[in-house]
Amino acid sequence: MFNLDCNQMNILIWTYHRVLPKASSAAVSADEFERQIAYLAESGYKSIGPAELELFFNGKLPLYDKYTMLTFDDGWADNLIWATPILKRYSAKAVLALNTGLMNKEGRTIRKDGNYEIIDSKKALEESVYGKSSRSFLNWNEILDMKNSGLWEFQAHGNSHFGCYSKFGRIKGFFPEKPHWTMEYALGEPPFPGAPKVSFGSTLADKRTVMGSDLKDSLKKASGDAEWTRLCQAHPAPVEILETDEEFETRVETDLTECKKTILETLGVETSSLFWPWGQSSDASVRIAKKCGFKMLFTMEKDIVNRKTSPDSIPRIAAPANFADFKRQMTIYSNSIFRRIKKFF
Template sequence: MKRPIVFLILMCSIIFSNSSIAFGSGNDKIPILMYHHLKKSLNNNVVISPDNFENQIKTLKEAGYNSISIQQLFDYLNENKLLPQNPVLITFDDGYLSNYELAYPILKKYNMHAEIFVIVSQILENNEIKSNTNEIPKMTWEQLREMRDTFTIQSHTWNSHNKLVLGNGKLSGAVYGPSYIKGTLETKKMYEERVISDFIRSKEVIKAKLGYEPIAISYPFGIVSNEAIKLAEAAGFKLGFVINNKSIVKDDNPFTLSRITVNGNDTGIELLEKIKNS
């Protein structure tokens, strides 16, 4: 009888030791990193070279960080599901072709997951013609489908990644509030219909193209209002992201989750320090 008892004790010790390294305290901080575009030999606040990007990802991996998905984050925030130790959420905005050509092989090399918030109207099929050839090239739906093993795609609106003049004369993000459209100030109803139709359309197209429905939106320029949050929730989103350059905790508003802007000039060690101080 001793062997079964010893085996049971051993199994229990393994289970409890594994659960002790899981991440789940309400006070634990989760860094959410925000990238945009990669370009060789260029590093600034929104662009990073592939060499520097690899150095950052390699450093995160060697420091014991485990990349998570937005679905995992949602499950942690809403269903108390545990996350791996030292979780980090890696995100990209806009949907640049460089994410496919340069970031994808690096993330795959280090087995790190990431999310891309795409401006849905700017993602086309291979045989479609882009209307604006002066902008930085974006990925195609075929490329997004190819990257399923590493990326999940979320919404950066259908076509509201621009700024408009509000009723008070100030320039703000297009989803913020009633704005001047072709010289005429929208009514509250017109604003709500414009924004919610944009949000819903972005979700529907991603689902039609990729086979799953996005659960999160990053607001253009990180600008959001209480009205826009209500519209995002009404459209069916479960999480929303802004840019406050701090890590999140479990009690944060799920529709104003902060991200940390990663500077292309940051070394891997400097990025770790930035995360530590966030």
């Protein structure tokens, strides 16, 4: 893909989570996914991985070929069931960023018995992060099956996947009408009526927090969205920081090292790339990741990748759920003028 203004090669990196028979939260339907992959193949795009991307940054990929990268986050079992056959049909390759803390530890052989129940993404994440069930995620035998297919390569997505309260800018609603799977962790206790749903911050990006006890007490005594909103926005210190800088660094380094070690010991793969949960990082977490040996760090900032892109902050674009939007995104991000306009909306 070339920038239409200066003939400079650009690469779009697409982010997926789930591929299911029908589109749902965090999932693209199998039919739409196939249309997207077919379109890329018919348009002459070659799917690459982090090793080729590193060559691209160093000016060692052929200039006049067209490249894209297909990335999947977390390690959902449906990536094996529905995405893999489509990748195979079009000789496309993908990168699976594994969150090793989510992996399935239960016995199951999908290819032999089809034993896979489709669970809502938010419910599935809640089950897994709190240790109830990892049934929606891949187990290591299934991941080895994917590795042996030659269609997938594997990189790191951390060993935990929690979010915390950081600021209460735009409140999206309140429990129980607006639940969120990380809310219990962010509150430090089970959710209660009036607990706010916000854009939670990744605990691999910033220090662990919990909602302040006095704010929780006030919310429990109040009722109604208007009063809950007022209490959240008026409180001078809505969260309590639970870690020092040193404790944060130790926790994140331990988390990333564990992810890297598990993938190496289980798959024999030395991971060089880290795909941040929710695409979120900080100056401190970037420094820690580089200390752990990661060469390329991927965000969810919507933009193209070119030779000027910093390996410390590589943007990705969430793949739309329908084909028309997918083509529209390709058009927008292929043109620098359209990209600049897009950032204002």
